[in-house]
Each structure stands twice: as C-alpha cells, then as structure tokens.
Amino acid sequence: MAFKQALAVAAMEKAAGKIINKSLCEVPGGWLALAVTEEGKRLVFASKEETQMGKMFVAEKTVEENGANISVMQLNPNNAAVVRRFVKWASPSACGTKGTSVGFSDWLGVADAFVAELFAKRQLKPVLVDYTPDNSAALKRNFLEAVDTATWGILENGYKEGYGANAAGIKAEEDIVKALLYGYSMIGFDCSDKIDLSLEKLSEETIEKRYNELNEVFRAALAASYLNVEFKVGTQTVKFTEAELRRIVLEYGEAIMHVQFIYNSYLKNTPWDIDFELSLSKPGKMLTPQEHYLIANELQRNNIKLASICMDGLQEKEALHEDLQVHCEIADTFGYRLSFCNADLAQVDFATAVKFLKGKVHFKLTNVLWLAALQLIAENNSELMGKIAEAAELDVAGAQDLNADTEAGKAYALAYAKVLNPDKGGLSVEIKDYLLANQNEYATTVTKNVEMYLKKF
Numbered sequence: 001m002a003f004k005q006a007l008a009v010a011a012m013e014k015a016a017g018k019i020i021n022k023s024l025c026e027v028p029g030g031w032l033a034l035a036v037t038e039e040g041k042r043l044v045f046a047s048k049e050e051t052q053m054g055k056m057f058v059a060e061k062t063v064e065e066n067g068a069n070i071s072v073m074q075l076n077p078n079n080a081a082v083v084r085r086f087v088k089w090a091s092p093s094a095c096g097t098k099g100t101s102v103g104f105s106d107w108l109g110v111a112d113a114f115v116a117e118l119f120a121k122r123q124l125k126p127v128l129v130d131y132t133p134d135n136s137a138a139l140k141r142n143f144l145e146a147v148d149t150a151t152w153g154i155l156e157n158g159y160k161e162g163y164g165a166n167a168a169g170i171k172a173e174e175d176i177v178k179a180l181l182y183g184y185s186m187i188g189f190d191c192s193d194k195i196d197l198s199l200e201k202l203s204e205e206t207i208e209k210r211y212n213e214l215n216e217v218f219r220a221a222l223a224a225s226y227l228n229v230e231f232k233v234g235t236q237t238v239k240f241t242e243a244e245l246r247r248i249v250l251e252y253g254e255a256i257m258h259v260q261f262i263y264n265s266y267l268k269n270t271p272w273d274i275d276f277e278l279s280l281s282k283p284g285k286m287l288t289p290q291e292h293y294l295i296a297n298e299l300q301r302n303n304i305k306l307a308s309i310c311m312d313g314l315q316e317k318e319a320l321h322e323d324l325q326v327h328c329e330i331a332d333t334f335g336y337r338l339s340f341c342n343a344d345l346a347q348v349d350f351a352t353a354v355k356f357l358k359g360k361v362h363f364k365l366t367n368v369l370w371l372a373a374l375q376l377i378a379e380n381n382s383e384l385m386g387k388i389a390e391a392a393e394l395d396v397a398g399a400q401d402l403n404a405d406t407e408a409g410k411a412y413a414l415a416y417a418k419v420l421n422p423d424k425g426g427l428s429v430e431i432k433d434y435l436l437a438n439q440n441e442y443a444t445t446v447t448k449n450v451e452m453y454l455k456k457f
Contacts, residue, residue: 003031012044020041030051032086035072037072043074054071056082056085083155095186096275097336100362100363101363105131115128128154132188144178165183168277170187180266189277211249223245234333256295256299259304297334309339313347324352324356328356332360336360339361368450376435
C-alpha cells in the first residue's frame with residue numbers, strides 16, 4: 001500500500017520540525033525532506049518498512065509516528081552521499097559538449113540553494129561547484145565539503161533540472177581519484193606544469209638543434225601532417241611555419257603525452273558520463289591558434305574525448321580579445337566547448353563567444369558570489385568590512401566599487417584567500433554567519449549580479 005504524502009509529512013513534522021516544502025521528494029520506500037529543527041536543518045526520512053536507503057543513512061534519532069518509521073539525520077557526508085545515490089536530480093551530472101553552462105565558486109557554501117533558482121526554465125545549466133586545489137588549500141575546505149554543500153542546496157530548493165560540479169585545476173592523480181569518488185561530474189585537469197616555457201627564450205637555432213634530436217620518422221610524420229597545408233576552422237584558417245612547428249612540439253609535447261596518460265588511466269572507461277576539461281593557461285604565456293590547433297588535433301587523433309578546453313580570462317586576455325573567433329572555431333571544429341575562467345573579471349565578450357561557438361560554451365563567473373557578499377557587507381556592516389579590508393591589505397571600498405569591472409572589485413576578488421584562510425586569521429566563519437543571518441538580502445544581491453550576466457547570453 002502506498003505511503004501517502006500527507007501522512008508522511010505529518011509524521012515527519014511531528015518527529016523533527018517544519019518541513020521545507022520544496023525539498024520534499026518521494027524516494028524508494030518512502031519520503032525524504034529537509035526540516036528546520038531547534039538544532040538547525042536536518043534531513044528527515046519516513047518509511048513504512050525497512051528499506052535499502054534507510055539502512056545506509058546515519059540517523060541522529062529514530063522514532064515511530066503514526067505507524068511510520070522516521071529517521072532524523074544530520075547533514076553529514078555519509079547522508080549527502082546517500083542522497084546523491086537515490087535522488088538523481090540532487091547528484092551532479094555532466095554538461096557534455098553542447099549547450100551553454102555557467103559555473104560558480106561558492107567559497108563560503110551559502111549561495112547554492114538560491115543560485116540554482118535563477119536557471120529554472122532557462123536553456124542554461126548551472127555548474128554550482130567550481131573548486132580547485134588552491135581553493136581547498138586556502139579555505140581549509142576539502143572537495144567533499146564543496147559538493148556536499150551543493151547537494152544540500154539543490155535538495156532544499158527542489159531544483160530538478162540538473163547541475164554540474166567541476167573539480168577544476170587538478171594536477172595530482174590522487175585528486176582525480178577523490179573527485180571521482182565524491183561524484184563530481186567534471187574533471188578539470190591542469191597540465192600547465194608540463195609546458196616548457198623555457199623554449200620561449202631560446203633562439204630558433206637552438207630550438208632547431210633540439211628538435212633535430214627527435215626521432216627522424218617522428219619528425220617526418222609531423223612535417224607531413226602540419227607543414228605546407230592550411231587547416232580550415234570555420235571561417236578561419238590555421239597554418240604552421242617550420243619554426244612554429246618545432247617550438248610547439250618541444251614546448252607542448254610532454255603536456256600532450258601526460259594528458260593522454262591521465263585520460264586513459266582514469267577517465268576513459270568511467271561507468272557514468274564525465275566531462276573532461278583541459279586547462280593550458282600559464283602566467284606569462286598566451287595560447288596561440290597554432291598551439292591550440294595542434295594540441296586539439298593530437299588529442300583527437302589519440303582518442304581523447306575533450307568536453308572543453310579552459311582558458312583563463314585574466315592570464316590570456318589578449319588571446320580572448322584578439323583571437324577569440326579563431327579559438328572558438330578551433331573548438332567547434334574538434335567538437336568540444338571552450339570554457340572561460342574568471343569570465344567576470346576579464347570581461348569576456350559573452351555574446352560574441354556564444355555566437356562563434358554556436359552556443360557550446362562554459363562561462364565561469366568565478367568571483368560573482370564573493371563580490372556579492374562583499375557588496376552586502378560594505379553596505380550594511382562597516383565594522384566587518386573594515387576587518388576584511390585589513391585582511392586583504394586594501395583600502396576600504398564601498399558597495400558601488402565592488403564590481404567585477406572596477407579595479408577595487410578585481411583586487412578584492414583576487415584577495416579572497418587572504419581574507420578567508422583560517423591559518424591567516426581568516427574571517428570565513430564571521431562572514432558566513434553574517435550571510436546566513438541575512439540570507440534573503442544576500443539572495444537578492446546575488447540575483448541582481450548573476451542576472452546581469454545571464455541577460456548577455
């Protein structure tokens with residue numbers, strides 16, 4: 001006999017507290033929801049009989065109400081993992097290579113519940129977690145905590161249209177394994193350490209000598225593949241000189257081989273869809289169309305399935321303004337998306353990128369949630385804003401100056417680690433408590449800032 005919703009809700013509220021209506025969902029053998037209790041938010045599960053899902057939860061207390069078994073649980077990692085397993089829409093899912101998506105870095109873990117709402121009925125997919133090892137080290141908050149926060153936010157909001165979670169900027173193999181275990185839907189691999197920028201300072205004669213030390217058959221194959229030919233990419237063409245080919249092969253050869261090893265070792269045969277994002281951005285280096293084309297061509301030739309190549313808008317500003325069209329058309333030619341990190345601070349031309357990539361693009365609004373928090377604090381809590389300015393080693397800024405297109409806004413955005421790192425007397429707890437206490441106001445500020453970007457698509 002079916003367990004009616006009204007009976008389940010009545011029993012859950014009697015045992016725990018007020019149910020958050022949007023979170024209520026039917027699951028195998030019962031009902032699941034978040035509730036507001038005297039001890040804070042709790043996960044509540046109601047069932048008539050023992051279930052596989054119920055056995056996997058770690059309960060804070062169990063009671064029987066009106067013939068129903070009620071488990072009241074803390075929002076801990078074990079229970080988040082169970083939710084992701086049985087409530088599919090609460091689990092991250094891959095974006096694939098088509099469509100437009102927008103990523104966020106919620107460093108304080110406060111905004112996920114209401115950010116997702118902004119994407120309802122839009123032809124855009126939110127990536128609510130874009131988290132890097134650098135973020136983890138600065139915030140003392142691991143990758144599991146980041147995806148768990150998104151899980152609870154999605155459940156609370158009842159958002160069923162799908163979201164992504166990107167473990168970005170990964171260099172170590174053990175971090176890839178962890179991200180896969182935690183259910184991330186995107187692996188952003190950073191192979192910039194394998195790019196040999198010392199080649200940029202060498203003379204053409206020295207580079208030619210090194211290149212000629214490579215296997216003769218290998219060099220002949222490269223010449224046959226890339227020289228004396230123009231490659232059509234959309235409305236653009238890419239061609240190579242001998243000097244360019246020699247330098248690119250020496251500079252990027254190790255990176256290309258390392259990417260192949262990583263993909264074949266960890267991502268080739270996953271039992272679920274995973275987006276593989278490749279980051280090549282490196283300080284002091286602008287990716288050229290020739291480099292981009294050769295890397296993409298060699299990876300495709302070796303059956304590496306890229307979902308996207310990520311370009312950092314701050315580090316590659318010139319490439320994204322002077323050569324934006326050709327980079328977009330290279331990506332479109334090889335069937336993957338371009339991903340733009342720090343798209344907000346770098347003022348990436350959203351509409352033009354969408355046009356050139358035929359809507360197949362990922363924008364990372366890396367700093368928008370943090371800047372929204374600072375705007376709210378600057379406007380309403382001068383004492384806390386003073387502490388933030390001191391930690392950031394910056395002049396106190398007003399709310400009107402804390403935008404991504406101002407110098408003050410960019411400076412504060414890039415100083416997040418100084419402000420939030422617990423080892424440096426970070427203010428993360430105080431800031432998070434303030435945002436939670438003023439959650440409606442923070443939601444309004446975030447909505448205003450994010451909507452400003454969404455209107456550009």
